[in-house]
Amino acid sequence: MLTYVLTAIGDDRPGLVSTLAAAVDDHGGSWVDSQLALLAGKFAGIVRVDLPEERAAGFLDALPGLAAGVGLQVEAAPAHPEDAADGAPAGxxxxxxxxxxxxxxxxxxxxxxxxxxxxxxxxxxxxxxxxxxxxxxxxxxxxxxxxxxxxxxxxxxxxxxxxxxxxxxxxxxxxxx
Missing domain, CATH: 3.30.70.260 (ACT domain)
Structure with a gap:
């Protein structure tokens, strides 16, 4: 499994989250953690997803289509394995x-x-x-x-x-x- 942190922003409208969730699911991924918010008519979110290694490239290639389809700009950054581990941070x-x-x-x-x-x-x-x-x-x-x-x-x-x-x-x- 590969872990990615997605950042998403777009004009608020119904279906943004379900469209992003469908893209994750369509590529065999798992929605692990997220923080989502609405501010001044803009939807913004950060989402941690796990994807099978063999399907990650297809998922990354599909992300620009979300901008064209529903107006959601999504960027993906690989998470470092030590940062993706579950558990409370030290301190x-x-x-x-x-x-x-x-x-x-x-x-x-x-x-x-x-x-x-x-x-x-x-x-x-x-x-x-x-x-x-x-x-x-x-x-x-x-x-x-x-x-x-x-x-x-x-x-x-x-x-x-x-x-x-x-x-x-x-x-x-x-x-x-």
């Missing part, structure tokens, strides 16, 4: 939650603080929404981060709390379950 997992008045640079400052501590962002979801009673726009984010072995959670918390005060946001950091 301490934390969930970061942030809520505050929206302003430019928030994501940059938070992610730079995480990077300075050696953290890896496994997932990040953010949005803006109207504050209650006409209080402007709020920015809300939740991230799952992983600290490398030997990095103390308290140091990460300290780095984040310093910028939380500067950004005037509520920031929580909790261990993953």
């Amino acid at each position: 301490t997992g934390l969930v970061l939650s942030l809520l505050g008045q929206d302003r430019t640079g928030m994501v940059r400052e938070v992610t730079e603080a995480l990077h300075s501590q050696g953290a890896t962002i496994d997932s990040l979801r953010s949005l803006t929404r109207e504050a209650p009673e006409g209080g402007g726009m709020l920015f809300e984010a939740e991230a799952v981060v992983r600290l490398p072995e030997g990095v103390d959670e308290s140091e990460v918390r300290e780095a984040l709390e310093a910028i939380a005060a500067e950004l005037m946001v509520d920031l929580d950091l909790d261990a993953t379950a």
Whole structure:
């Protein structure tokens, strides 16, 4: 089996996921893992698939047809065998939650603080929404981060709390379950 990571983007419309799933299945592949989202009328996804080695080339050749058929641009990158293995990644997992008045640079400052501590962002979801009673726009984010072995959670918390005060946001950091 060969493992590929697919990235897909296109204008949202019914049938995009089923068309991609059919292409995987038609080539004897298995849909292993995925993250799919809709933002501003665009569908985007990242999908890990396993394909029989003898059918992988046919699958890769079929991907451009998805753009012509349903408007879904799909790129495939081979996954490294060590990255495709199941199991939890090494390191301490934390969930970061942030809520505050929206302003430019928030994501940059938070992610730079995480990077300075050696953290890896496994997932990040953010949005803006109207504050209650006409209080402007709020920015809300939740991230799952992983600290490398030997990095103390308290140091990460300290780095984040310093910028939380500067950004005037509520920031929580909790261990993953």
